[in-house]
Amino acid sequence: MEVIYLIALEISIILGALKLFSLELGIFFSLILVLGIFIFNREKNIFLLLLPILFLIRAFFLFNSSNNIGDIKIFQISLYEGRGKIEKIDNRYPLNNSYLYLSNKSNGKYEVIGEIKEINKKYGNEYLDIQVEKITSLPQNNIHRYFQKKSETLLRNSDYDMKRIYEAVILGKGYRLTQEMREKFNYIGISHLMALSGFHIGLVISIISFLLPTKLPLKKRGRNIFLLITLTLYYLGIEHSPSLDRAYIMGAIYLLGKILDENTELLKTLTVSYVLSLIINPASINSISFQLSYGAVFVIAGIFPYIKTKIYKGKSKIIDGVLLTLSIQFFLTPLLIQEFGVIQLLSFVTNMIVVPIGSLFISLGFIGLLLENFSLGFLITPILNIVFKLFFILVDFFNTIPFMSIKYKNESKLITIFYIFLIAGVFILKFRKDYKKDEKIYKRTKISQ
Known part of the structure; x- marks a missing residue:
């Protein structure tokens, strides 16, 4: 082995x-x-x-x-609507998912110094009640601010819901989604579309590669180096998550393989990415986005090939797609039960109907952000608005169908x-x-x- x-x-x-x-x-x-x-x-x-x-x-x-009542700690948190996900405690990673609550603060990243007054545990997570002594807002980097400004210019005439979803799927700001939106996406099983992952990184590589003029004096290796630099700039300019880190590392390994003329096997690339991600941040293993992201690709690369040889040996891409969707859903269901307390019964249907429209919205969103660098984003905005409206009509429609998912909680x-x-x-x-x-x-x- x-x-x-x-x-x-x-x-x-x-x-x-x-x-x-x-x-x-x-x-x-x-x-x-x-x-x-x-x-x-x-x-x-x-x-x-x-x-x-x-x-x-x-x-x-x-x-x-360990966290004990009376301890004074320095917390680095990512705040969304009053709930802060603790990323570090005294510059160390929490062993379990940990949260604290802050009022009267806008969404963003903060450093909080405070005394722990109460600790509650629920579903394997820790919820801390602290007496705040000092709060400092953590600044964004310059590339991050640049992308934010360009996206605001691109969507200046769009409705607020579209801005929320655009920032989630293009800039990685999942905290911009409302609770109602999250519940709708969870119910029909398309939450994965809202988290930046390999699909989004693959789109960036494909779109830049397609738009890169063939007449540029660049050889194949030079084009791949340009793609790697562009991908890295995009990665540095958006909000990070474990699923995005996984996707970036895999994308970078893929492009490095092309640059060095090395054959990159999917399962091996996934495994190298998995090891590197955990060496960089061992606490990533607690993130549901990390678990679902690696889990989905692990099913694709490691499990589905064996399932396909046992169940269906034909060449129909439609049957392959249905089998792959069902395989991912089956093997990720235990994670969904543990984290969200739901079993998604009919998500394979929405993945075949709603996800393609959502994917088109994401693709057009990337192209729009790229064009906005040349003040040409207005060319794509009308189409982007139409696709978004169609996407949300489908989301609302499937939310009216009963038993798309059922609630079931298991903390085992x-x-x-x-x-x-x-x-x-x-x-x-x-x-x-x-x-x-x-x-x-x-x-x-x-x-x-």
Whole structure:
């Protein structure tokens, strides 16, 4: 098995252990596991031992493992409508999703110094009540401000709902969506469209590549370097989320592969992105956008190929699309139950009807932002308005249909164990497939000799 797959499996189990057990027991269990995999692996690759242990040490020093009443802490938060998602506590990541509430502050990012007065736990999350001593607004970077200004100019004559959704799907400002919008999107199973992910990054690459004049004196490698620079500027100019980080890393690896003439396999690219994301920020594993983003691509790259060989071996793209949608929905349902308390029964229908219109809106939104750099955004705005209205008509229509989704809450830690075994199972299948392939090559080589 590829070393990167084993490292990803080790890191997944380490984070699972830290989530399931106390910090001390989680570290002990993780060390036993890492040593066991290294000892029983035939290749004895030192990275199987070194990287997970370094990751465990990093996680130990980066995680804030305890909050106590009376503690005075420095919180970095992302505030939306009075609820602040805590991103760091004393410059360390919270071990679980943690929130605090602030009134009379506009949406944005803040540094808050305060004393913890009360701690409440619900659905595995921590909610802190603090006595605020000081609040400081955290500034945006220059590229971020530039994109914000251009989008405001582009949409100066558009309605407020469209501005909210545009900023969510183009600038990554998911907090701009109202609670009513979120509930509508959740009910019909298209919330993933509102979170910047691989789909959006793929659109950026495709649109820039299509619009890049073929007559420019750039060779193929030069065009890919230009695409990577453009993608990086876009990434730096918008709000970050774990799903966006995953998508950017995968997009950058894909373009680097093109630049260096290397073949980039999807599952391997996903695994490298997964490992890098968690090394940079181990707390990303707590984010539902991280879990859904990696989960969806993991199903596409690691699980769906096996399902397709067992269920349908034809060449119909329509049947393939339906099977893929159902596969993603089936394997992500435990996450949706744990986080949102819903089972989406008919989301595959809306994914085939509403999502294409939403995708068109996003594509036109990117083109509009690009044209606005040359003060030509007005050319696309009328079409953008029409597509948005059609999109929202469909959203409202499907929200009138009963049983698109049903509520069901389950807080069992068995869901974490389920996904650890699922990841392990896919990598074992991958190992068996590669092993059989190597064995056949070996036999052929031996016969020819």
